[in-house]
Amino acid sequence: MSAGDLRLPEGGRIDRGRPLNFRFDGRWYRGYAGDTLASALLANGVRMVGRGFKYHRPRGIMTAGSEEPNALVQLRQGVRTEPNVRATQVELFDGLEAESQNRWPSLKFDVGAVNNVASRLFPAGFYYKTFMWPKGFWESYEVVIRHAAGLGRAPDRPDPDRYDKMHAHADVLVVGGGPAGLAAARAAAATGARVLLADEQPVFGGSLLGTGERLDDAPGADWAASVVEDLQARDNVRLLPRTTVIGYHDHNFLTAVERVADHLPVPPPHRPRQRLWKIRAKQVVLATGAIERPLVFADNDRPGVMLAGAVQCYLHRYGVRPGRRAVVFTNNDSAYGAALDMADAGITVTAIVDLRPDITGACIDRARTAGIAVYAGEAVVGVYGARGLTAVDVQRLDDAGTAVVSLPRRLDCDLLAVSGGWNPTVHLFSQSGGRLRFDADRSAFVPDRPRQAARAVGAANGDFDTAACLAEGAAAGRAGGA
DSSP states (O other): OOTTOOBOSSOSSSEEEEEEEEEETTEEEEEEETOBHHHHHHHTTOOEEEEOTTTOOEEEOOOSSTTOSSOEEEESOGGGOEEEEEGGGOBOOTTEEEEEOSOSBOSSSBGGGHHHHTGGGSOTTHHHHHTTSSGGGHHHHHHHHHHHHOOOOOOSSOOOOOEEEEEEEEEEEEEOOSHHHHHHHHHHHHTTOOEEEEOSSSSSOGGGGGSOOEETTEEHHHHHHHHHHHHHTOTTEEEETTEEEEEEEGGGEEEEEEOSSTTSSSOOTTSOSEEEEEEEEEEEEEOOOEEEOOOOOTTTTSTTEEEHHHHHHHHHHHOBOSOSEEEEEESSTHHHHHHHHHHHTTOEEEEEEESOSOOOSHHHHHHHHTTOEEEETEEEEEEEOSSSOOEEEEEEBOTTSSSBOSOOEEEEOSEEEEEOOEEEOOHHHHHTTOEEEEETTTTEEEEEEOSSSEEEOGGGGTOOOHHHHHHHHHHHHHHHHO
């Protein structure tokens, strides 16, 4: 394995028989069909992919989905160029061209990084207080400020592509194609109801694609594929992959954007690039999953700091090691599974640092059996490495967990996988007018009382056990189709 090659020799949901060439910041790389731009960059050892919006600090890939905050790129060239696209959502195609943003003259040497050196002089919102006089000069100031802090560049010529719209009616609209959503769609379809299933990913399966979990004695991704095959065979079901539901309005009216040809170099003449769906549904099942919370510590924005669930996804779905030597920092059990998967993939897991002083159960037993050191009641307090992580500092916490009580212990690593628990994705439920409640056990807001004919199921409802997700989704699907 070369210094830049982090692709696993086997595994993943990619097609290794279809290599694809792509270019990032003027340099050519190779990936495979089924990769995203993010997974292909990680596989080639590219750690820094952008600069921070204001201080121009180095940024790396942090997640594997639409919640990605760092890896924003300029996609394509010429009249079809598109700014601020998340690399985690860009499907790789042959000849793809992308550039990093918010840097000059290059990503590695960015003049704007001087802002970080002088960051104490530039607190949040300082420009709105500093550049107020003379009053008539604000328009001149604004041009300079926005140029310094801007992201991508918009095309300067008319868009040559075509866009479409579609109206649809459904008895049951299922938003999210993970385990709960697939179970809901299958149960609703079995009642004879007209079912519409939408998911933002190109492949249905949700979390099952990014873990090694097994269902019915088969890999979870294979179970998902069998359910999708069953749904495709039914005349009363319409599947909408690459489709993001963006709005939940009154009277169960929802809007969605389908990316019809964004995964192609150029849209075919007979196809639109994107399609706006206007959907009226009798019942809506929200199976939108959950988003992993990060943990906050000094310099937690360095390339090499990633969410533990994202690391797991890159291993299982794309066959990519995001690093060679890892530390896991967590306050919950889910990150232990990620640590074990990393060890199985050949990543040296130096330690699991757990904020909880007392840890019991199978997770810690399995970690210790695998030879992974577990530091309970400790925290990562700082990191080292400018353009990529090289080490972290760990310190013990007092009994209250509010202060450090030991000298720092330095652990060498190029990957820090963090997990602060999970937040149900409740955006659409809130848009529908539904009320939320705070669940102290999960430390998260969960759906409470709906205002429209909507049900939140699975992780979107705060249930993170797969068996519970399947049961809850199936029950919602049957009720919606009744």
